[in-house]
Amino acid sequence: MRKAKLLLFVILSCCILPLHAQLKYFAGVHGDMSIPAFQNGEKVFGFGGGGNIEGGVYLGNLSLGLLGGVSFSNDKGELVYEMTEWKAGLEAGYDFGKEIIPFFPEWLAVRPNLAVLADFYKADGYRSKSKKTIGKDEVSQGFSPVIEAGLLVDFPNLLSYKAFDFIPAVGYYHTFRMENEGMVSSGRVSLGMRVLFSPSKLGSFNMDGGTLNVFATTRSKMFTPNGDGEDDIVVFDVSSDADEHEGVNSWELRVYDPGQKIFFIDKGKGKLPEDYTWKGISQNGSIVDGGAIYQYVWYVKANDGADGFIPGIIQTGVMVQEDDGVLHFSLSSIQFGPNSAGYEGLTDEEIQRNKDLFDTVAQILKKYANYNVTIEGHANNVSGTEREHLKELLPLSSARAQTVKKELIARGIEAERLNAVGRGSEKMVTNKKDEAWKNRRVEFILTEKE
Known part of the structure; x- marks a missing residue:
């Protein structure tokens, strides 16, 4: 009954809580120390270790991904004295950080995690106590469905680089393995790292980039598209050294709002536009907010494959x-x-x-x-x-x-x-x-x- 409640809690935490629209990607690696099974005494095996890799997406606080790993045990158990397992499947988790638990610091989050896996094993040992008595061991292998319920502590906001956040994690998983004789459960302690990639942060550049030199400026210090005839548009002067790279193949302009969401995109082929004009209107027809800072990035690709970008900011003025x-x-x-x-x-x-x-x-x-x-x-x-x-x-x-x-x-x-x-x-x-x-x-x- 207690196991059923634990599984239900993790499922509700991971799957029913509201989603957010911002999409991020993650990859991770974890090392494990296994704790022996405590049910079905004849199949008890000893301490061991292993590792896992994972990858997937974040929708707000909800993570969904693929999980794969290998584990082993070589401490002598009652019947099985060595076992190796390979597993693969799906996982889901939900991060409870400061925005949900207000007394948490910014660098702390708790993550319930649930995984449904296919477990392929190879075991060296004895099929029964009688065969152990006569010393007849053998190798067996097979497949078992597995459910893993975990509770991890994440440490976000400690280390980041550009669009990447590095999140150490430590926690405990409990494995429920379905076998013919019934359910076998065991635990493992996990220590690892998740790397989170946020595409929206790609707009946060602070230096020129790429192998192609790109130059861009705006002609107005403040941009106020309020229809009064003053600074109602942004005019870009953009250029590059693409002539040294067989000319311009394509270009793209992205404008990001103060929350790092893409607000506007335009692109073209061939020569860079002269006196590019933007009226402050997004793809869906909304206008910029007054008194805000928007970031822009010009991307340019040359015909020989060289490319480059340059970022900048647009500051909107006061609009009464x-x-x-x-x-x-x-x-x-x-x-x-x-x-x-x-x-x-x-x-x-x-x-x-x-x-x-x-x-x-x-x-x-x-x-x-x-x-x-x-x-x-x-x-x-x-x-x-x-x-x-x-x-x-x-x-x-x-x-x-x-x-x-x-x-x-x-x-x-x-x-x-x-x-x-x-x-x-x-x-x-x-x-x-x-x-x-x-x-x-x-x-x-x-x-x-x-």
């Missing part, structure tokens, strides 16, 4: 909107230090972007001199709990709103016009994990003076 007679605008590109209302840990370039953005906001507020301004700090609730909202996000968002207020006062905006408040996570605009950046924002609400 009116809803129900209320003027407002929102900025998600103001950057702060981790869990801070200051700029600790930011690069000089990031700090300069903040300054440019504050300059722009100050200029706009001077145009609306007859309006008072409420500055609202907003945050993303990772755990979804009231505790995080009250204890962490409210004070943090309030402090960040005060920082913005001070920056605007330093740029000539009258202090009596400004009111800074923290909203924490009470006005989150999305629950999607890959759009969490939309919740981390500063909103400016303009109300006309009486």
